[in-house]
Amino acid sequence: MGVIYLDHAATTAMLPEVAEAMQPFYTEAFYNPSGIYQPGQEVRKKIEAVREQIASVIGAEAEEIYFTSGGTEADNWALQMAKPKNRRPTHLITSAIEHHAIGHSCKRLETQGCFVTYLPVDSKGRVRIQDVKRAIRPNTSLISVMYANNEIGTIQPIEEIGKIAHARGIPLHTDAVQACGHIPINVKREGIDMLSASAHKFRGPKGIGFLYVKKGLPLPRLLEGGGQERGYRAGTEYVAGIIGMGKALEIAEETMEERKIKETQLRDYLSRRIMEEIPYARMNGHRWFRLSNNINVAFRFVNSESLLILLDMEQICASGGSACNAGSTKPSHVIEALHVPEEYKNGVIRLTVGEENTIDEMEHVVDVLKKKVEELRKESPEYEDFLARQTS
Ligand code: PLP
Numbered sequence: 124m125g126v127i128y129l130d131h132a133a134t135t136a137m138l139p140e141v142a143e144a145m146q147p148f149y150t151e152a153f154y155n156p157s158g159i160y161q162p163g164q165e166v167r168k169k170i171e172a173v174r175e176q177i178a179s180v181i182g183a184e185a186e187e188i189y190f191t192s193g194g195t196e197a198d199n200w201a202l203q204m205a206k207p208k209n210r211r212p213t214h215l216i217t218s219a220i221e222h223h224a225i226g227h228s229c230k231r232l233e234t235q236g237c238f239v240t241y242l243p244v245d246s247k248g249r250v251r252i253q254d255v256k257r258a259i260r261p262n263t264s265l266i267s268v269m270y271a272n273n274e275i276g277t278i279q280p281i282e283e284i285g286k287i288a289h290a291r292g293i294p295l296h297t298d299a300v301q302a303c304g305h306i307p308i309n310v311k312r313e314g315i316d317m318l319s320a321s322a323h324k325f326r327g328p329k330g331i332g333f334l335y336v337k338k339g340l341p342l343p344r345l346l347e348g349g350g351q352e353r354g355y356r357a358g359t360e361y362v363a364g365i366i367g368m369g370k371a372l373e374i375a376e377e378t379m380e381e382r383k384i385k386e387t388q389l390r391d392y393l394s395r396r397i398m399e400e401i402p403y404a405r406m407n408g409h410r411w412f413r414l415s416n417n418i419n420v421a422f423r424f425v426n427s428e429s430l431l432i433l434l435d436m437e438q439i440c441a442s443g444g445s446a447c448n449a450g451s452t453k454p455s456h457v458i459e460a461l462h463v464p465e466e467y468k469n470g471v472i473r474l475t476v477g478e479e480n481t482i483d484e485m486e487h488v489v490d491v492l493k494k495k496v497e498e499l500r501k502e503s504p505e506y507e508d509f510l511a512r513q514t515s
Pocket of ligand 1 (some may be wrong): 274332
């Protein structure tokens with residue numbers, strides 16, 4: 124059957140149309156977009172056209188879009204807004220299930236005089252609105268809550284959080300890396316003041332993304348140097364990447380509805396069969412407020428790392444819900460925040476489908492999963508004990 128790729132939340136295959144659109148900018152259209160000569164200016168026009176296109180897709184204005192090297196950079200940059208100035212402590216509100224690009228940036232901010240509240244989530248992975256309200260302090264300078272989670276696919280009530288933030292004059296940032304190109308987003312309607320996105324999550328190139336920042340917000344400069352990105356992020360632009368991101372987002376917008384239908388069918392087929400045919404399995408995340416491509420499932424009496432290795436040997440690419448630390452696997456901060464029952468915590472895997480997957484592949488994956496889970500359980504002393512207790 125060949126490789127079955129079920130890790131679309133990690134990265135996606137670049138579309139051939141995207142590669143084609145990028146190609147000339149590596150060769151004949153190589154010119155520096157800051158050059159005053161005509162060919163350079165032509166490249167500049169193409170970059171600015173992409174800026175406008177991205178802005179119109181998310182309901183923003185061109186001058187509110189800053190190109191970055193991807194989601195991580197956009198997230199790190201956005202959180203700089205909460206960095207204390209003039210030694211006055213600041214306060215930032217985020218969730219306990221953010222990507223490390225946000226989580227680790229928060230940890231750094233804490234060493235710089237910023238107090239951070241990590242909002243808990245409910246058992247399905249959603250932030251509670253009353254917790255946001257309660258967490259606000261007089262010096263809260265930023266709220267950053269992700270649009271959709273990368274491990275469990277849960278979509279957050281961003282619009283409601285935006286209303287609360289704005290009533291108190293606090294800007295709202297959202298890490299939309301998993302959502303942009305997959306869910307329709309309108310920053311003005313949803314009250315989003317800053318948004319991070321990354322092209323390789325919607326079939327664009329790796330190493331390019333953007334940060335939307337509402338006009339008027341005091342965005343700190345990220346990189347000193349030339350005057351690129353209106354002086355806020357210096358450095359010659361990754362032109363081919365920007366062009367590729369524009370093309371990928373254009374196609375993502377056009378195909379969003381049909382992709383959603385296809386992914387939902389694949390996801391629902393796979394998750395239904397897993398739940399019906401594999402005992403002691405548990406789905407994590409929200410049933411409805413969920414990305415159409417995401418399955419996060421925990422198997423009791425199974426170690427996720429062992430299962431992922433066995434799947435890999437069968438050419439099935441999946442990922443875990445754990446952070447690997449020198450041989451030992453620890454449940455991820457997301458799984459911990461959900462309060463997944465202890466006996467399921469170590470057996471979490473993530474399967475994220477894409478438009479290229481087929482039902483035949485899903486059938487094969489269920490067959491392999493059934494076999495491999497059973498094999499691992501046969502070797503598990505806990506499972507043996509459990510069975511002995513059941514029969515005695
Ligand atoms: N934020 C989220 C939610 C992500 O899923 C990822 C990537 O997995 C990132 C940020 C980082 O994006 P990038 O790989 O473009 O740096």
